[in-house]
Amino acid sequence: AQTVTQSQPEMSVQEAETVTLSCTYDTSENNYYLFWYKQPPSRQMILVIRQEAYKQQNATENRFSVNFQKAAKSFSLKISDSQLGDTAMYFCAFMKQTGVGGSQGNLIFGKGTKLSVKP
Amino acid sequence: SAVISQKPSRDICQRGTSLTIQCQVDSQVTMMFWYRQQPGQSLTLIATANQGSEATYESGFVIDKFPISRPNLTFSTLTVSNMSPEDSSIYLCSAPGKNTDTQYFGPGTRLTVL
Numbered sequence: 414a415q416t417v418t419q420s421q422p423e424m425s426v427q428e429a430e431t432v433t434l435s436c437t438y439d440t441s442e443n444n445y446y447l448f449w450y451k452q453p454p455s456r457q458m459i460l461v462i463r464q465e466a467y468k469q470q471n472a473t474e475n476r477f478s479v480n481f482q483k484a485a486k487s488f489s490l491k492i493s494d495s496q497l498g499d500t501a502m503y504f505c506a507f508m509k510q511t512g513v514g515g516s517q518g519n520l521i522f523g524k525g526t527k528l529s530v531k532p
Numbered sequence: 533s534a535v536i537s538q539k540p541s542r543d544i545c546q547r548g549t550s551l552t553i554q555c556q557v558d559s560q561v562t563m564m565f566w567y568r569q570q571p572g573q574s575l576t577l578i579a580t581a582n583q584g585s586e587a588t589y590e591s592g593f594v595i596d597k598f599p600i601s602r603p604n605l606t607f608s609t610l611t612v613s614n615m616s617p618e619d620s621s622i623y624l625c626s627a628p629g630k631n632t633d634t635q636y637f638g639p640g641t642r643l644t645v646l
Contacts, residue, residue, distance in 0.1 A: 446634070448634070455639075456639070456640045456642065457640065458640075463633075519565050519580060520635055525574050
């Protein structure tokens with residue numbers, strides 16, 4: 414069975430600074446996807462960034478980037494130039510790849526990290 | 533991406549009653565997923581809803597308590613039956629985006645059981 418661990422229940426960062434959220438996972442699968450989702454107080458789950466396990470290059474999306482270490486089973490999220498709107502719960506998630514060309518499998522979530530961006 | 537809507541957005545219900553939550557996706561998808569998020573917790577998968585067949589439930593969740601319908605490729609419902617205060621949670625549905633390997637979520641239904 415797959416597990417996802419987020420060891421930081423809460424973090425805070427000053428506006429405009431950089432913060433890194435940690436995530437480790439355990440799996441015997443070789444092909445899978447990893448995600449970071451953001452959940453602001455509105456409770457909407459918003460996709461932040463996605464990484465395919467077969468890709469060595471780390472994914473980036475504007476101010477968000479990941480450090481994906483497959484051998485170490487580590488998948489951290491770096492938020493640069495933090496903004497007040499980044500305040501939210503951040504969930505790391507794992508999805509097994511099934512079938513050719515992708516997956517429609519379910520997500521396995523970590524417990525989340527509550528990030529507060531302070532002005 | 534996928535655009536997913538849910539109804540109702542929130543409800544307050546009495547113990548012993550049932551509530552049906554609707555989830556609509558803007559494209560046809562084979563699988564839809566229902567998650568529960570208890571207060572202050574992460575998301576836990578309740579079941580996978582497949583069109584044309586019975587839903588597949590995760591350990592700890594049973595069909596009598598959480599019946600699911602999937603009448604077509606864009607729609608699903610989750611019913612929370614015989615509710616108790618322990619059922620107070622956010623219920624979210626998700627579905628993959630078109631031609632992507634990414635799950636997108638509806639806005640969630642916040643359920644409070646008195």
